Amino acid sequence: MRSGFKELISIDEAVDGAVRHITQVPKTISVETGSSLGRVLASDVVSSVDVPSFNRSAVDGYAVRSSDTFGASYTNPITLRLVGAALTGHGWRGKVGPGEAVEISTGAPLPEGADAVVMYEDARQNGELIEVLKPVAPLGNVSRKGEDVAAGDVIIKRGTRIRPWHVAILASMGVRRVDVFNMDIVLYSTGDELVDLESTGSLGEGRIINSTRFVVVGSLEEDGISVTYGGILPDDEDVIRQRVSDGLKQFDSVILTGGSSVGAPDATIRAIQSLSPEYLVHGTSIRPGRPNSVAVINGKPVFSLSGFPVAALTGVEALVKPVLFKLMGTEALPKPTVKGLLTRRVATPINTRSFVRVKVFERGGNIYVEPLALTGSGVLSTLIKGNGILVVPENREGFDEGEVVEVELIGPLVREY
Amino acid sequence: MRSGFKELISIDEAVDGAVRHITQVPKTISVETGSSLGRVLASDVVSSVDVPSFNRSAVDGYAVRSSDTFGASYTNPITLRLVGAALTGHGWRGKVGPGEAVEISTGAPLPEGADAVVMYEDARQNGELIEVLKPVAPLGNVSRKGEDVAAGDVIIKRGTRIRPWHVAILASMGVRRVDVFNMDIVLYSTGDELVDLESTGSLGEGRIINSTRFVVVGSLEEDGISVTYGGILPDDEDVIRQRVSDGLKQFDSVILTGGSSVGAPDATIRAIQSLSPEYLVHGTSIRPGRPNSVAVINGKPVFSLSGFPVAALTGVEALVKPVLFKLMGTEALPKPTVKGLLTRRVATPINTRSFVRVKVFERGGNIYVEPLALTGSGVLSTLIKGNGILVVPENREGFDEGEVVEVELIGPLVREY
Structure with a gap:
């Protein structure tokens, strides 16, 4: 009888251990701000400008000297003389004197002399004259220069995942380029049985298409990390050693899939092991995905993931991303979750973090969580039918039927009526 | 006094009304499966193959004739003769006869003659002989041909947003190309005050960088919808009419930002209006973003969004995406949410869906939701400090201090100790 993985360590220990041994600093590049969406910022961005860069009107109305409006009311309006119009983008060149007002659009620069804006709703226009019906305080209805962001402020911190509004903030400050992390990662799929989707010809007997590469590449790509696919390697220790060794010269990290079965071709x-890793965890206490392993060689992370798509995905989420995120000083974006009633008992091994595929559906106003039957970690149909993942922590052996559990939603909720 | 938007209709009515009037069918293209991540599938994918395509072992062990193992036990093991090895990707060419066994790896094709696999754990090997310690049923530990997916099954439905596991499923079935929606959308930013980030030279007085385009383009890009940026247009009715009219000849939809202020340059x-829309909603009951409007011209959607980034973002989320998703028969992916205690009262207008930027933080084991002060819809700093959005529905005028509210998380939770 062959032994399995005897000393499985917890996934959190594996992540922390790997990060402690990695000495390679992730590469950074400068990209145009407009192309930075989804990347992780590699250095703090400090504002060199005030936003807004000038005092501007926050409403549509009349720019005035606020002291002229003090005491105004509906019963005792104060009359001012309209001397011009300040439109957004155009401004008004003159100076607002005592007893004068300038019509102004939202966003237009406040003309010289004026220090506040009376909203249309608080005034009546009558030809060249306006009647102010309510007083306005100094800087009332004005977006002050630097109010939003002041020059010198740290605007966006290193480690921030760039979302659309970050791009807008950077653009509004005139930041044309930003430094982002750009880890170079290569993926090799090992397995004599594998054939690539792009290869022509029919599948030979016993051959399967390499689908696992797509969950690895796609899952990392969804988090802004691009991966170079290096192709299929045979189940040959020498070939794999050579490719990993070469890969580590060119790339920041190497990911391997397949080949970590408990069986013969390992x-x-x-x-x-033959590359004398500074750190090696062979097998982790997650399920599916027990074969998922991490090593540090020449200061760089090397991941060896299951060849089965579902198990490899667990490895990417629980092992690869946490390590890479820590190196970049960032963290995972929050995941959508939902609570529901478990329709069937889920039994999992103790001291193992289990990722159970579930179908989450709404019926009669209640949300239910149905565990999907799994006969193997390669079962793709659980990925088709499933729209959620139930994580069972290490200190539990599952959940009971009828328990309320929190589930990560990976697709839209199914509504049944 | 100028009138505002007198007849604001609800955002849901605006979305439904627009969709009812749109006759343009969204364009589709065929893309390589490996490049389909994030796109929306435009037609059902039906499997032409069985997955697995052959009976294969689900474990590491010995392929046997199940009837040979009936009656085996630890005390009365049944002895079989090892006649070969079937490795993953290689198989074994012979036929397993009565009283024979073949060593087999997980994933390897079941050899002819065998109909089940005995796990290593349930047998003892002794040179050329193995002792079976437990009986195995027919098809025990075997992943049957077509068990995962059968030929003819609809695997992935039209309207599905393609995630990494969908790509893997398609690949495993040998699907090399898929049809995905490919709406051609153009964005014009109107506003005499606008300057593009890429333009050289210093900002003139009263000019601001067009940052709103980046929230519109980025937010749609995060949902797999690409947008062509058409540049800045002046606040000139004739120019805008001409560009919208030309845009509608070439594109499936036109988005405009800016120019929808209550003030003069509208x-x-x-x-x-001059293009005789079949449908027009001018102003919607959302806040910020009241100026966000939708029209249908020549059967195609035309969106006019606020020029302010935060208000435009609300328009994209509440108006543009719902319309485009409905046209593609898809829906938004679930959003991450969290519940927390409101630290301050939030007051919003009735009959308006309000999107309040909040900071969500954890302190002493509790989660708190702090509304951010807003002095205008252009205030970018609320986007920097905020990591959540509190949606106040139409039938409420806000929430009280201390109420438990559910918030959409747009960034990592802030942990304070």
């Missing part, structure tokens, strides 16, 4: 782990 | 809406 060339990947032998290849990694 | 050239955008006049331009849209």
